[in-house]
Amino acid sequence: MADAIDRDTTLADLGEFGLIARIGELVAATAPGEDVLLGPGDDAAVLRVRKGHVVVSTDVLVEGRHFRRDWVEAYDVGRRAAAQNLSDINAMGGRAQWLTVGLAAPADLPAQWALDFTRGFAEECALVGAGLVGGDVTRADQVVIAVTALGACTVSPVLRSGAAPGDxxxxxxxxxxxxxxxxxxxxxxxxxxxxxxxxxxxxxxxxxxxxxxxxxxxxxxxxxxxxxxxxxxxxxxxxxxxxxxxxxxxxxxxxxxxxxxxxxxxxxxxxxxxxxxxxxxxxxxxxxxxxxxxxxxxxxxxxxxxxxxxxxxxxxxxxxxxx
Amino acid sequence: MADAIDRDTTLADLGEFGLIARIGELVAATAPGEDVLLGPGDDAAVLRVRKGHVVVSTDVLVEGRHFRRDWVEAYDVGRRAAAQNLSDINAMGGRAQWLTVGLAAPADLPAQWALDFTRGFAEECALVGAGLVGGDVTRADQVVIAVTALGACTVSPVLRSGAAPGDxxxxxxxxxxxxxxxxxxxxxxxxxxxxxxxxxxxxxxxxxxxxxxxxxxxxxxxxxxxxxxxxxxxxxxxxxxxxxxxxxxxxxxxxxxxxxxxxxxxxxxxxxxxxxxxxxxxxxxxxxxxxxxxxxxxxxxxxxxxxxxxxxxxxxxxxxxxx
CATH class of the missing domain: 3.90.650.10 (PurM-like C-terminal domain)
Structure with missing residues (x-):
């Protein structure tokens, strides 16, 4: 199983490429999202766009500011990180299709935390049929998660600027x-x-x-x-x-x-x-x-x-x- | 001028929305990139896609690991942050069109640093006609920069997996x-x-x-x-x-x-x-x-x-x- 790992194993133990391989296995096991011609592992993902436009949004979550590891399980941080970005696409009137994640984390972070995070993230994405298509991992003093979501609208995107008197x-x-x-x-x-x-x-x-x-x-x-x-x-x-x-x-x-x-x-x-x-x-x-x-x-x-x-x-x- | 600001002004002084407004002014002054129907400021950017597919890549830069503020000026960190993501699209045989940036930074970071970073970022993007279309700013203990680049290929993307004996x-x-x-x-x-x-x-x-x-x-x-x-x-x-x-x-x-x-x-x-x-x-x-x-x-x-x-x-x- 991709997410069975010794609880004492840290990101430093697993290594960058070990972590990426594990994340790749997890992602492959979930809904890939539609129209993913090439997923994680190359210099970029390749996506087929059916509509004439895409909507794109980026959010950053920081440990200690947006979540506390002692209050929220990694799985739920993953759910939440996906949810707030899927929600941005929702707020345009669109449906999210593809997401990328940049994860910066301390070397002593339990590797299981990163895998549980990824599982929660992928499962939240699957609620709307979206897939995790790429990302990056690197070391930092605290956990910082940057998510970008891409989606499409079937009608014109709804902006913040269109409200009129009488509405x-x-x-x-x-x-x-x-x-x-x-x-x-x-x-x-x-x-x-x-x-x-x-x-x-x-x-x-x-x-x-x-x-x-x-x-x-x-x-x-x-x-x-x-x-x-x-x-x-x-x-x-x-x-x-x-x-x-x-x-x-x-x-x-x-x-x-x-x-x-x-x-x-x-x-x-x-x-x-x-x-x-x-x-x-x-x-x-x-x-x-x-x-x-x-x-x-x-x-x-x-x-x-x-x-x-x-x-x-x-x-x-x-x-x-x-x- | 958007980037004239007191050197003692910090991000905390400027505030989240003050910073976003300043960044927006800077971005508006640079090449917007083609086919940007809606840039920063809403829940998501809206982009017109002419080709049938997009390529997407995400990279994270961390202060102290990928750059040192005492060795590299903010402007150059911006150039570099854009360059490494533009390069990922280049490595697929594509041309980058749109980028988003998530910036996490200490509250006492000089606001000028964030603006110089943005200027360098936007100018590097302009080298290939790409534009900064969205992002997020938040507080963290160290500067963490997450960039996502979107681009298009005129011929099939070149993967890492196609090399053959004799090549x-x-x-x-x-x-x-x-x-x-x-x-x-x-x-x-x-x-x-x-x-x-x-x-x-x-x-x-x-x-x-x-x-x-x-x-x-x-x-x-x-x-x-x-x-x-x-x-x-x-x-x-x-x-x-x-x-x-x-x-x-x-x-x-x-x-x-x-x-x-x-x-x-x-x-x-x-x-x-x-x-x-x-x-x-x-x-x-x-x-x-x-x-x-x-x-x-x-x-x-x-x-x-x-x-x-x-x-x-x-x-x-x-x-x-x-x-």
Whole structure:
């Protein structure tokens, strides 16, 4: 078995080419993705493109910043690293087809960690029929994972800049669960388990992006840094103002429980939390929202504030920035 | 001007979005690359693909391992980061069109470093008409740069696996210069300047890859880790043996000088050195080599050793591995 390896074996023991060979075996055992004419192992992968264009996105995850090895298993880091990149393609209204991974890691990292990571990564990709087609491994002081995802859209890609006054703001997918899970872990607890699991492994609504594009979404983004922060990106790029209506959110039971336990307003997890990767989109008024989408606000001409909550300024945390 | 900034300004001062905005200005000022329908700033870039396939490659550079900030200016790190990825596309016989960059860096990194890096990166890309179309920035303990390059081939991509007995092994581009420069810097010297410059900024022969593909090259690879190591990859993937003939190398004057100063055999820089990114390719017997290519060896049926030097085993350093 490709992933059976002594637990004391480090990347230094396995060596660069040993690691690449093991990763290659793992990848070969999973869905290769469509139209891969040549996968990992040469100077570049070769891909057959059926559509007239591709969409491409890159994200970087850093140990200690985006994940902690003592909180999240390697397999789940792999799932998450793939998910957040698949989600970027989803947010264009596309379907991801091919991904590459650059992995920088300490020489004393257990080799099993890299293999479990790869297995999680490949399995998340397989959810949408995408394949890991190439990458690079090298040594660094901490684990840094850089992922590039390539995909295709069947209709025009949905940008952040197309929202117009009168449009409806809608959300599809879990929101605030990951932030709730992080709050739980940060206090040394392990429950509600469903939130901890959501933190460890997001479940982006991969079919929702293409469905929204086909339904005529005017603008779209995924929530990686925080809901209000992402609403702010839509508003800024579209030159509009957007109001979020808190009455539209049905705060789920586990978030209510964490709110009670920690004294936090559970709505803060929803408005400020990131990393669940639901989709936010605007639709023209009168469009029937696709399955799974819920109206959570409205778009108006640019006013004094780009983003309001229930018609007023919001002074809670709105998201996450990286410096 | 996008790159005029106080030298004491750090990434933390500029902030994630401030940095992204500055990078965006820089990128907009350089060649955008062909067929970029949407560049940086959305969830993904959108690219028009004219050919029926794309080639894609990913490389990671780590501070302290692939470059030292006290030895190489940020601008040159940018040139080099682009060059090694453009070279991977070159080694398939393709032309790079689009690149993405993931940059992880300490919060106290001078913002000017990131901007100079970006400028160098974009200028190297412009040499082949390629454009920087997307990326990500985040915080880490050391600078880690992950680059993905996308390109197209006008004829079939040239793999590592096509060399056949009777083929000629040929080289195009400077080889051993970077290793010579590194040896110089490692001893605290700054000359021969031409070698130090070669270490800081490789000059891959970007036209040689497509020319070799059109001339019928049977296998190709770029020399990133060391010439004999790369010959070994060609031999292994093609199931052949390859002999390298040292008489074919015209050892350049600056390498002779470093050899004399350090007591090293200058041929070691050529046989074991990496990071110059010349191309190694095999051609069928009788094919006229394209301009700039020199015959340096020959391919035979798989014998006892995959790689020989002047018909015998070689016991010097053959290259670099990353763990």
């Amino acid at each position: 409806v703001l809608a959300l599809c997918g879990r929101q605030g669960w990951s932030a709730g899970g992080l709050a739980v872990l940060g206090r040394g607890f392990r429950s509600p388990r469903v939130l901890v699991e959501a933190y460890r492994r997001p479940e982006p609504p991969y079919d929702a992006g293409p469905a929204a594009a086909e339904a005529g979404a005017t603008a779209m983004i995924d929530v990686s840094d925080g809901l209000l922060a992402e609403v702010g990106h839509l508003a800024a790029d579209s030159g509009v103002s957007i109001d979020v209506e808190t009455a539209a959110f049905d705060v789920p039971e586990p978030l209510l429980a964490v709110g009670q336990a920690t004294g936090a307003d559970p709505l803060q997890f929803i408005l400020g939390g990131g990393e669940d990767h639901p989709l936010l989109a605007t639709f023209p008024p009168g469009v029937a929202l696709p399955d799974g989408w819920t109206r959570i606000g409205s778009v108006s001409a640019r006013g004094d504030l780009p983003v309001t909550v229930d018609g007023a300024a919001y002074d809670g945390p709105t998201g996450w920035t990286h410096f | 000629v092994l040929a080289l195009c581009g400077r080889q051993g210069w970077s290793a010579g420069g590194l040896a110089v810097l490692g001893r605290g010297f700054r000359s021969p300047r031409v070698l130090v410059e070669a270490y800081r900024r490789p000059e891959p022969p970007y036209d040689a890859g497509p020319a070799a593909a059109e001339a019928g090259a049977t296998a190709m690879i770029d020399v990133s880790d060391g010439l004999l190591a790369e010959v070994g990859h060609l031999a292994a993937d093609s199931g052949v043996s390859i002999d390298v003939e040292t008489a074919a190398f015209d050892v350049p004057e600056p390498l002779l000088a470093v050899g004399q100063a350090t007591g090293a055999d200058p041929l070691q820089f050529i046989l074991g050195g990496g990071e110059d990114h010349p191309l190694l390719a095999t051609f069928p017997p009788g094919v006229a080599l394209p301009d700039g290519w020199t015959r340096i060896g020959s391919v035979s049926a798989r014998g006892d050793l995959p790689v020989t030097v002047d018909g015998a085993a070689y016991d010097g350093p053959t290259g670099w591995t990353h763990f």
